[in-house]
Amino acid sequence: xxxxxxxxxxxxxxxxxxxxxxxxxxxxxxxxxxxxxxxxxxxxxxxxxxxxxxxxxxxxxxxxxxxxxxxxxxxxxxxxxxxxxxxxxxxxxxxxxxxxxxxxxxxxxxxxxxxxxxxxxxxxxxxxxxxxxxxxxxxxxxxxxxxxxxxxxxxxxxxxxxxxxxxxxxxxxxxxxxxxxxxxxxxxxxxxxxxxxxxxxxxxxxxxxxxxxxxxxx
Amino acid sequence: xxxxxxxxxxxxxxxxxxxxxxxxxxxxxxxxxxxxxxxxxxxxxxxxxxxxxxxxxxxxxxxxxxxxxxxxxxxxxxxxxxxxxxxxxxxxxxxxxxxxxxxxx
Amino acid sequence: xxxxxxxxxxxxxxxxxxxxxxxxxxxxxxxxxxxxxxxxxxxxxxxxxxxxxxxxxxxxxxxxxxxxxxxxxxxxxxxxxxxxxxxxxxxxxxxxxxxx
Numbered sequence: 001x002x003x004x005x006x007x008x009x010x011x012x013x014x015x016x017x018x019x020x021x022x023x024x025x026x027x028x029x030x031x032x033x034x035x036x037x038x039x040x041x042x043x044x045x046x047x048x049x050x051x052x053x054x055x056x057x058x059x060x061x062x063x064x065x066x067x068x069x070x071x072x073x074x075x076x077x078x079x080x081x082x083x084x085x086x087x088x089x090x091x092x093x094x095x096x097x098x099x100x101x102x103x104x105x106x107x108x109x110x111x112x113x114x115x116x117x118x119x120x121x122x123x124x125x126x127x128x129x130x131x132x133x134x135x136x137x138x139x140x141x142x143x144x145x146x147x148x149x150x151x152x153x154x155x156x157x158x159x160x161x162x163x164x165x166x167x168x169x170x171x172x173x174x175x176x177x178x179x180x181x182x183x184x185x186x187x188x189x190x191x192x193x194x195x196x197x198x199x200x201x202x203x204x205x206x207x208x209x210x211x212x213x214x215x216x217x218x
Numbered sequence: 219x220x221x222x223x224x225x226x227x228x229x230x231x232x233x234x235x236x237x238x239x240x241x242x243x244x245x246x247x248x249x250x251x252x253x254x255x256x257x258x259x260x261x262x263x264x265x266x267x268x269x270x271x272x273x274x275x276x277x278x279x280x281x282x283x284x285x286x287x288x289x290x291x292x293x294x295x296x297x298x299x300x301x302x303x304x305x306x307x308x309x310x311x312x313x314x315x316x317x318x319x320x321x322x323x
Numbered sequence: 324x325x326x327x328x329x330x331x332x333x334x335x336x337x338x339x340x341x342x343x344x345x346x347x348x349x350x351x352x353x354x355x356x357x358x359x360x361x362x363x364x365x366x367x368x369x370x371x372x373x374x375x376x377x378x379x380x381x382x383x384x385x386x387x388x389x390x391x392x393x394x395x396x397x398x399x400x401x402x403x404x405x406x407x408x409x410x411x412x413x414x415x416x417x418x419x420x421x422x423x
Contacts, residue, residue: 026243028314028315028318028319028320030311030315031286031289032243032245032320033311033314033315034289034293034307034311035245035248035249035252035289036245036311036314036320037307037310037311037313037314038252038289038292038293038296038302038307039248039249039252040310041302041303041306041307041310042252042301042302045301047256047259047261047301048252048255048256048259052255053248053251053252053255054251056251056252056254056255056258057247057248057251059251060247060250060251060254061247103366104363104364119228121226121227121228121229121349121351122223122225122226122228122268122347122349123225123268123271124284133242133250135239136236136237136238136239136240136284137235137236137237139284140235140236141227141232141280142232142233142234142235142236143235144227144228145227145228145229145230145231145232146232146235148228148229148351148394148406149228149229149351149394149395149398150399150400151400151404152399152400152401152404154235157234157235158235158237164401165401166401167401167403167404167405168391168400168401168404168405169404169405169406169407170391170404170405170406170407171406171407171408172228172349172352172406172407172408172409173409174347174348174349174408174409175347175366175369175384175408175409175410175411176363176364176366176384176409177363177384177386177409220341220342220343220344220346221343222350223345223346226349226350228349228350228351229349229351229394229395260377263372263373263377265345265369265372265373266372266373266374266375268345268369268373269344269345269373269374272344272345299375
């Protein structure tokens with residue numbers, strides 16, 4: 001197997017120097033080979049087509065933390081949208097042209113009295129249409145075990161110190177619903193545009209494991 | 219009371235939560251998309267996948283990775299449903315490993 | 324879809340129905356008493372779906388709110404910290420007492 005990036009050919013118009021496929025410099029493992037074998041058999045047998053897999057990959061790529069951030073930033077600026085998002089999160093996503101595959105999405109609003117945090121103790125349920133694939137910490141057995149029992153300690157380890165006067169609500173995403181946390185809008189953000197506000201909202205804010213950045217610390 | 223499922227770990231003692239992020243590999247993205255297509259075509263449902271994982275040996279589950287488990291689970295489920303033949307899969311996998319290249323697919 | 328049996332604020336006990344195999348009620352929540360936060364809609368029973376029995380009659384799913392101090396002995400967080408999770412109708416029983 002060729003483990004070197006291909007020679008760059010200046011005769012045609014590539015605009016970067018990456019390998020032609022993103023894993024070309026990674027050794028083929030038994031696991032990957034098993035998947036490739038499975039895929040080729042499924043295609044051969046007519047169960048799925050290569051085109052369907054490719055299109056679905058493109059669709060999945062659209063699920064990213066930016067989608068949830070757009071919705072939250074809009075809700076911060078538009079009280080009516082915020083009401084609609086809390087009332088029906090899927091419909092609120094559709095308003096922004098975001099297609100969601102989850103059966104039901106619920107928005108959990110952080111307030112001065114309550115901080116929400118999301119975990120799936122039994123597997124890895126996550127609002128993928130609005131956040132993409134879950135990060136390593138979210139699917140880790142340590143997070144799944146501990147977030148329900150000692151949420152304040154886990155948050156502290158993430159650098160989020162929730163004062164005693166604020167109640168914590170842990171949400172175990174254990175069945176059919178999927179959750180997004182709507183963090184509170186940080187101070188000092190008056191006059192910021194929707195796009196600027198969205199930039200303050202990281203992936204981990206949306207499961208309650210981070211707080212939005214202050215405008216100066218992006 | 220039934221035995222506790224191996225996946226039922228909420229509240230158990232555990233160490234530090236790992237914080238490093240890893241990019242998904244290309245084949246992992248393809249695998250998720252393939253799994254999603256099988257769901258869309260109603261050949262598998264999520265709860266069947268969860269059940270297959272719960273039936274894995276406890277030691278395997280404990281040491282398994284997220285995407286490794288996904289692959290094992292999909293394979294086991296498709297074999298159980300008669301959609302994939304175990305021997306054909308083993309043979310094809312070996313051929314790919316022997317060739318040592320991704321280029322045949 | 325039938326009328327949901329419970330409404331927000333109703334006190335319920337999460338049961339342990341002793342069913343082997345695929346279930347979605349975590350052990351930590353079984354036997355605990357909480358209140359209904361909301362009725363979530365009707366969904367197919369995962370205990371059937373997991374074994375290829377699809378298309379059954381949907382059952383009611385509820386969001387149940389529990390006090391953390393009731394769940395974990397020696398819980399050290401704030402006294403009003405809560406946990407919420409989704410429980411299907413057949414894993415719930417009325418707990419009596421005043422609705423809250």
